[in-house]
Amino acid sequence: AVRGEPVTFEAMAEDLEEADVVYLGEYHTLDRHHALQAQIIDALGSTDRPLAIGLEQVERRCQKWLDQYADGKLTFDELAKSIDWGKQWDNYRDYRPVLEAGRRHGARFVGLNTPSDVIRQVGRKGLKALPKDIRAQLPDEIDADDPVYAAHLKVTMGVMAAAMPHRMGS
Numbered sequence: 001a002v003r004g005e006p007v008t009f010e011a012m013a014e015d016l017e018e019a020d021v022v023y024l025g026e027y028h029t030l031d032r033h034h035a036l037q038a039q040i041i042d043a044l045g046s047t048d049r050p051l052a053i054g055l056e057q058v059e060r061r062c063q064k065w066l067d068q069y070a071d072g073k074l075t076f077d078e079l080a081k082s083i084d085w086g087k088q089w090d091n092y093r094d095y096r097p098v099l100e101a102g103r104r105h106g107a108r109f110v111g112l113n114t115p116s117d118v119i120r121q122v123g124r125k126g127l128k129a130l131p132k133d134i135r136a137q138l139p140d141e142i143d144a145d146d147p148v149y150a151a152h153l154k155v156t157m158g159v160m161a162a163a164m165p166h167r168m169g170s
Contacts, residue, residue: 013043028057029091038097045105053102057089058111060137068107069099076100088116114138 007015016022024040026033041082045051058066062083069079076096079085085092102109118134127135144150 009039009043009140016040016044017047023163029049029094031094034097036092038101041098041105041107043108045101051102051105051107052108052110053098054110054112055095056112057092057095058083058085058109059088059113059115060111061115062111066111070103070107070109071102 022040022044024037026037041053042049051170055066065074065079065082068074068082069076074082076099080092081101099109114137118130118137121130121134127138130138
């Protein structure tokens with residue numbers, strides 16, 4: 001039950017076992033967040049339910065390498081090299097405990113991110129300006145009519161642009 005009170009890890013894990021979907025967020029550079037994510041994956045992996053882990057920091061085009069990693073055909077370092085992860089995500093090594101925990105429990109991994117060049121094109125010219133072949137890479141339906149989210153995104157992207165100008169350029 002969600003009441004906002006502090007709970008033990010065990011009680012939280014027991015509650016999470018009842019959920020169909022669990023979102024694990026983090027500050028990307030905080031090791032303790034990644035360690036806690038791995039601990040939660042280990043707890044959920046000890047049940048009979050299958051695990052799927054969506055990774056915002058991996059582009060969808062990298063799915064075949066994620067599958068090879070999940071199947072034990074690639075090490076973490078080989079995965080990172082195959083998808084050129086360091087170029088896309090500076091602190092990709094911080095996610096090693098998360099991926100290793102998932103693999104220990106037979107999780108499937110799903111790359112969730114759209115290619116960065118497509119994101120930049122949409123940001124500059126909008127969805128309607130995308131060529132058909134590139135638009136086909138995105139979901140058929142995209143609901144972009146959420147003023148609260150749009151305001152939040154504008155602030156977030158402004159902060160990111162100031163903090164990481166090398167990542168927000170062309």
